[in-house]
């Protein structure tokens with residue numbers, strides 16, 4: 001539950017107001033959001049670097065922050081920080097410049113750029129340069145400053161409550177995730193993430209982003225105890241199924257997945273036991289996009305406690 005309490009409601013409202021001003025500044029466009037328009041509006045500059053061709057990253061900066069740590073106190077070449085901390089993206093407030101690692105797969109640039117736009121929108125992030133690695137760019141990052149930038153990125157790329165409303169009026173299934181992925185132009189993984197977070201307070205829904213679940217296709221470094229890149233739970237799922245481990249769930253999913261190279265790997269009804277020992281029927285489906293397997297599990301039968309509440 002701490003995940004949802006990470007940012008104070010007041011902070012969320014503040015950030016959301018800044019995102020709203022950006023969208024209004026763009027004339028409330030239709031999705032997908034064009035990040036080049038956002039940059040133009042905010043007068044931000046975008047550059048790319050690679051470890052071999054640092055380009056602009058040859059310059060020095062005086063202060064750099066990576067997650068919670070201020071890593072250098074003396075002027076340092078940006079490229080040295082990039083190499084030392086495996087930085088994938090950066091924001092330089094004094095130059096209003098976003099730098100992205102050109103070697104990161106193109107699909108990920110969109111999220112990384114929006115995260116840096118997030119830093120630029122929040123005046124209290126201005127005091128120093130932000131360097132981002134895989135961890136800080138992930139939505140599960142628990143560092144405040146990074147969680148704020150990620151929150152801003154999500155609100156921006158998914159058009160604030162517009163996406164939430166679309167999710168709540170859709171049937172929760174992978175088909176809807178794919179449709180919204182097409183409309184908003186964000187990756188399937190970030191769309192699945194936002195989808196599960198947006199389904200509302202009442203329905204237990206779980207999402208997993210993992211390697212290919214079939215035994216014959218798991219990578220060599222697969223850790224059976226921590227199989228998920230991301231384990232995403234709706235509010236109701238967190239509250240009712242806190243004892244269910246990601247390892248148990250992954251094994252159950254592996255039980256119905258075929259060894260196809262890509263596309264739909266399978267679907268099945270699974271019975272999950274909640275924290276009170278009661279059984280619930282879930283519909284699970286898994287899709288493999290050749291990088292990650294995306295799994296969505298949706299409770300199809302209301303918990304008996306809700307049925308017994310005696311609403312008219």
Ligand SMILES: [Zn+2]
Pocket residue numbers: 115119130131132136137145146149
């Ligand atoms: Zn960051």
